[in-house]
Amino acid sequence: MADTKAKEEELNFTKEQFSLTMIPGKFARFLRNCVIFQFIRFIIINVKMIIVVQKSH
């Protein structure tokens, strides 16, 4: 029997509607919940949002 190398995130590509989309892999999903990385993003997103708010007033 051939080895199966299933990757969780790739299983949804088997559904026709999802097959032409992009689905994040393990690393991207890890970063989304990595507290240190997210803390840095938190600062960056806040700065960007504050600029947008300032430009809008």
Place this chain on the structure above:
Amino acid sequence: MARLIVLGGGVSGHTTATFAKKWLGNDHEVVVVTPNANWNWIPSNIWVGVGQMKKEDVVFPLAPVYAKAGIDYRQALAVSIHPDGKDGSDKPYVTIKYTGQGKEGESEEVEYDYIVNATGPKLNFDATPGLGDGNGQMGPHTVSVCTADHAAHAHSELMNIFEKAKSGDRQKILVGTGHGMCTCQGAAFEYIFNIEHEAKKAGVRDNIDIKWISNESFLGDFGMGGLHMKVGGYVVSSKLFAESLYSERNVPWIIGAHVNKVEEGKVHYELLDGTMGEEEFDFAMLIPPFSGVGLKAYDKAGEDITSKVFNPAGFMKVDGDYNPKPYEEWKAADWPRTYQNPDYSNMFAAGIAFAPPHIISKPMKSVNGTPINPTPPRTGMPSGIIGKAVAHSVVDLIKHGDNAKLHEASMAEMGAACVASAGKGIFDGQAAAMTVYPVVPDFEKYPGTGRDTDYTFGEIGLAGHWIKHILHHLFIYKAKLKPGWTLIPE
């Protein structure tokens, strides 16, 4: 002493009234006419709808806040505006009907020098047969998260579904828009991903099918014609961004759909290609279309001038360019700047209550001729900014006379920040944090995408959750007029 009446104590009206009162002081009067006893931080209704917050967490009573601010609060519905006064008096006035304060059902005429219409949307459930109850309220087949009470009801219905799924009974959830002309896709988008997250947490996801249905011609349109944003060094369409979110979470979609009938456990819809379809559900949250709240206007002789003051959907005409023109000729300059009514210079509209010149998304019709396209969103940040600009203008008119320069806040020169959570946890779940600048694309200034991609971005992660938590507390703090409230931007 001049009197400003603000109709509506929601996001926009509350901003207008509180700033106007702060700037005018006790020399002039600010009156708020609004039927609600509570202020509601509407974005957090999503968390009420999945049981992560209680109704009490997202509302607070208006009366003590207005008492502290020196604002005259009338808990009432505005019924009609009489901008020319009446026989024997040139003084403009508004008729109101009390909904609280021990005067329920009583009518009153309140004179004004300036009026701001910030009455937001009417949740027009009855536009789709079966979505409403025929009396203007939500019908029995679906739920909504548009008000805190609706959201609390949605949560209890959702828990029944989770219980059934737990006991092995496969369940079907449908979330999206309940008509071809809906706006507010963002709220439904956030709700579906919160449901998905909670279903996983409760261990019932494998026994629940979750599906999206909306009037967008592509996923990620959001009523803004979509947006292009910088992600991972690329400039990509929100279509890719949104499709990825749905695919990752195994949530299939039906788009370009006009839901034309709702029955117990079933919606009927028409697609842009003209085909008709049906979708069954055990639980459905469908956003209703929005219209104006149905204010009437009368001239001095008592003649109905509603169509002069309001557009056919009931939104107040302001300084936008309402001349019908084809999509190819739409310009950023069509959008209003001062929100002053063209016929009555002492009348303004703010937030959802103003009439947009046209939609933002590309207009679409099914092959049968049914319009199926999102109407333009006027989200919290634009509603607040417009409310504040209008307050500024009215204050200047009162203090400096009729020639005072009006303040401007065009949606084609203003951004919006949105955070769509998927869960509420500090360490679990993910949110999509997005900004768009400007809300209305300006293809003359930004050829290509219509927007400034340095300030139009989206990303997914925990950081968005933290921001949503902070916004929840910050905006409730601000709306309660706690110390330093004016420093918190809209």
